[in-house]
Amino acid sequence: MKQIKKAVLAYSGGLDTSIIIPWLKENYGCEVIAVSADVGQGDELEGLEQKALKTGASKLYILDLVDEFVNDYIIPTMKAGAVYEDGYLLGTSFARPIIAKKIVEIAKAEGADAIVHGCTGKGNDQVRFELTIKAFAPEMTIIAPWRIWDLKSRDDEIDYAEAHNIPLKINRETNYSKDKNLWHLSHEGLDLEDPGNEPDLESILEMGVTPEAAPDEPAYVTVDFDKGVPVAVNGEEMSATEVIRQLNVLGGANGVGIQDLVENRLVGMKSRGVYETPGGTILYRAHTVLETITLDKETLRVKTQLAQKYADLVYNGQWFTPLREALDAFVDKTQQTVTGTVRLKLYKGNVMNAGVWSPYSLYSESVATFGESDYNQKDSEGFINLFGLPIKVKATLDAQREDAVK
Template sequence: MAKEIKKVVLAYSGGLDTSIIIPWLKENYNNCEVIAVSGDVGQGTELDGLEEKAKKTGASKLIVADLKKEFIEDYVYPTVKAGAVYENRYLLGTSFARPIIAKRIAEIALAEGADAICHGCTGKGNDQVRFELAIKAFAPDMEIIAPWRIWSIKSRDEEIDYAEAHNIPLKINRETNYSKDKNLWHLSHEGLDLEDPANEPQYNKPGFLELGVSPEMAPDKPTYITIHFEKGVPTMLDGKELDGVGMVSALNKLGGENGIGLADLVENRLVGMKSRGVYETPGGAILYHAHEVLETICLDKETARMKQYLGIKFADIVYNGQWFTPLREALSAFVDKTQETVTGDVKLKLYKGNIINAGVTSPYTLYDEEVATFDADNVYNQKDSAGFINLFGLPIKVKAKLDQKRNNK
């Protein structure tokens, strides 16, 4: 190992991986200085006591960067506007949090004159790619240390053994050792019984769900909400103006209380394997749904179709850690153009895990009741459809007649 490294900036969460990495770095890199950096993207109480813990395990200091507002408004909202959902289910909660954290860590590493940046991502996961691509974008010459790719530890049980041997306090034990990632947008659960897709998630087990309740435990009375959007961005909830942090926090509470936003899926990781995860995204599920409803009356068919196609690519880009690329910027520019008329109000009914449409209006609506009505109207001549069908069906008719000629020979 490179003994010349004197100062390392560590992406620090205080979880199992990064808790043992600080003493491991000092043992293996000649007692180097370790500066712990935590990006606050809404982990909440997970940040409590983090500075004391980092210093006790050997860090020279802890820097906590408040990234919540930027995270929601510059990373989450552009993804929602794009309608980007990975493999139809995953609302990208971990994926778009990594680039903003890695960007800030790279900036701090350069400012501190660090020799290397270290992260606790495993060699099996997606996060190692997301972190390192972002670091390459802002500190292209910085050395990166990824302990999971070089140390002898092979499992989370062995990590706990290391922590116990070094008197490192942990908030978990071997029985509740789910791998979790929490931010303002979501909470993910992986590992233990969830590694077998045949096992049903224990939603009603005390302590499993943190952002809400299961649909069975939700109230019998529905909750109605109205979200106002301006150019694709949610700005008001039930008539009250909210910034990004306030909006997501409020919708997380309302959605969580009504059992909204649970997703159990087997996804295809970038590194090639399949993995099973359970995600809680109550506010995010509501925002995606509301935005999609509003677009149904504000976008023409061809623009909506193109957005759907590109939304799949946008989701892949976010999932694969390619946020800081020309293609993502170009796709965002396209999305922003489509959102110029996506302004209006969406009313929803939240009930036992369901998001039910309850009305949508927009000053830019393309829905004309006079044209669409089943009653008498003076704007649509139904006789016109005969000529349209003749031309639209001409290729089918021509092929059928030619097939008949060929078959009769």
């Protein structure tokens, strides 16, 4: 092992990081400073300091990052319309860059020799953490125990925890791999590893109810935006963070935002996960609906194309790159007119359009109406003649060639 005197650990208190503290002390004999980031995971932070110190950490930082996470990571991604593989709203992906950046800051302040994370060698998070570390501390040693130790499975980790008297909040039967923040909750592992198994949603959901258990009456919600940023729910002005909290409650109560996905990981394998994103699902839909009346066709088409690239950058851990910054500049320009109100109907997992208004609307009822209007329908004849000219010319010349052969 490389000589390390002081290591800073990205600490969640979950299975992986719970055993990493004693493992580091056994194998490196170094001081371990634990860092936990509050990105809205709620009660998961309770008792962490006592647990970290008891298992060998010299201190624990708990960083309040919720508002920064929302304003600088979630909202830009939402404004971009970024969705990975048509379903994943990137809840874990964009949480990693902010956490890793803050850990680098603490590691430098503490004079640490290394940064440690608990990501497996199979997952995407190892890339997300380490690319961020490389962006802000390229000289820093990175320790990833999953790529070093002899433990082969989560069962092995539980054995290690039991042998070292490390308290865990899970057992072998509920040993899903989870990640929670204000935006979402993910579930992987156990029975979900077989894509042929229907998930037992009633037993795993934490942010809401199943669509079957949702109310039999629909719920209506309005969301107001100012230049693409959500600023109010049901007419009540609030911060973007509170908007997400409010929509999480409404969406969860109506069975909204449950995704069962098999996705392509960056490292090459497919993985299956169940995601809960109740508020995010509502917010994405509302924002998309508002853009349909405030953005012109060509801008919207290009923005939609770039949204996939933006999603790939976020998913692949490339947040701190010139390209992501350039895409943000483009997106921010498109959002100058994305101001208005969207009303949605929530019913048993569904999110349906129920009205949209904007002072910058490009929709003209007087032009689009089936009733009497100032639109001159004769104008379309010349348009069709020009638009269809290549088709007409080809058909005419093909006919002439056929006649010549005869």
